[in-house]
Amino acid sequence: QVQLVESGGGVVQPGRSLRLSCAGSGYIFSNHGMQWVRQAPGKGLEWVALIWYDGTRENYADSVKGRFTISRDVSRNTLYLQMNSLRAEDTAVYYCGRDVSINGFEFWGQGTLVTVSS
Amino acid sequence: QSALTQPASVSGSPGQSITISCTGTSSDVGAYNYVSWYQQHSGKAPKLMIYDVSNRPSGVSYRFSGSKSGNTASLTISGLQAEDEADYYCSSYTNANAVVFGGGTNLAVL
Numbered sequence: 079q080v081q082l083v084e085s086g087g088g089v090v091q092p093g094r095s096l097r098l099s100c101a102g103s104g105y106i107f108s109n110h111g112m113q114w115v116r117q118a119p120g121k122g123l124e125w126v127a128l129i130w131y132d133g134t135r136e137n138y139a140d141s142v143k144g145r146f147t148i149s150r151d152v153s154r155n156t157l158y159l160q161m162n163s164l165r166a167e168d169t170a171v172y173y174c175g176r177d178v179s180i181n182g183f184e185f186w187g188q189g190t191l192v193t194v195s196s
Numbered sequence: 197q198s199a200l201t202q203p204a205s206v207s208g209s210p211g212q213s214i215t216i217s218c219t220g221t222s223s224d225v226g227a228y229n230y231v232s233w234y235q236q237h238s239g240k241a242p243k244l245m246i247y248d249v250s251n252r253p254s255g256v257s258y259r260f261s262g263s264k265s266g267n268t269a270s271l272t273i274s275g276l277q278a279e280d281e282a283d284y285y286c287s288s289y290t291n292a293n294a295v296v297f298g299g300g301t302n303l304a305v306l
Contacts, residue, residue, distance in 0.1 A: 113295070115242070122199075122300040123234070123242060123285050137293045173241055181230040181289040182247025189241055 080104040080185045082174055087190030090164055100157040100174030100187055107155040108133070111177040114148060114159045116170035117189075124170070127159065131177065142168075164194045200225065200286055200298035207304040213274040216301045218286030219267060224296055226267040230289035233262055233271045236300075237282045245284075246271060273303075281305045 086098040100112070113128035127138045127148040136148050147160040157174055171191050175183030201219040208214040218225065218233075225231055229249045234242040244253050246262035249269065259274045269288070273280055286298040 115297075122283075123236070123287075123297045125287070125295040125297055128295060135293075137295070139294065175242075178244070178253060179230065179232075179247045179251075181228075181287060181295055182232045182244055182251070182253075183242075184244045184247075184253050186241040186243075 080176065082176060082185055082187035084172065084174055084187040084190040087172065087192045089193045089195060091196050092165060092194055094164055095160070095162045096164060096192060098159040098161065098172055098174075098190060098192070100159075102155045102157065102176065105176070107150075108152045111180070112148075112150065112157045113175050113177070113183055114157075114172055115175060115183075116168075116172045116192075118167075118170040121170075126172070129157070161192070164192075166194050168192060169194045198296070200288060200296055202284075202286060202298035202301045204299070205302045205304065207306050208273075208276045209306050210276050210278065212276050213272060214276060214303065215273075216271045216284055216286075216303070218269040218271070218288075218298050220269075220288055220296070221267055223292070224267075224288040224290040225264065225269050227291045228289050229264065231262070231264055231269040232287045233260075233269075234285045234287065235280075235282045236285065242285065276305050278305050 111131040114126040171189040176185040178184040233246040250262045
């Protein structure tokens, strides 16, 4: 069955970097687009970034553009989110999701908590 | 990338039907048939309930249905059950090649 497992979250100081990973299994990784979505404590869902099924395009929310980079390693069946210049407002649970359509993400990881604090 | 507009809360009794609206603009909801709906129980990952306006993923109950008219999409839940109590979020692809979520609607089953 399809499974997504995130890792890499933790506590980091403002201005520092962190890389999240999302390991996929149970499907052909290279056939699907994926995204990152985050949820600040007590808040709603916020879209962060997506990478197209063929890996040729990436899109970002304005709030992270220029600071975050989404990428994937098909050989490792792993999606990444490189987060630079972190801010307190980036504190959230980060979820990865696998698509069933351009904007329909059917499978999700368990989430990984990123806390940006000095 | 302004958030889509959803009511903060809705409620219904078991067996009843409710509808949650999701209002966007001609740049997102009105631009494409790429509206999706997610259910989220507290502390859990989101669950896809509807995609491409009205398609249900495998395993999602027929009681959940979606529609769209102009810049407003809707999620209807019929035959409300206690387990439907959760937060619901709409989402749309935009003509800026981005994705935008609504603020979320808390559904209470009274």
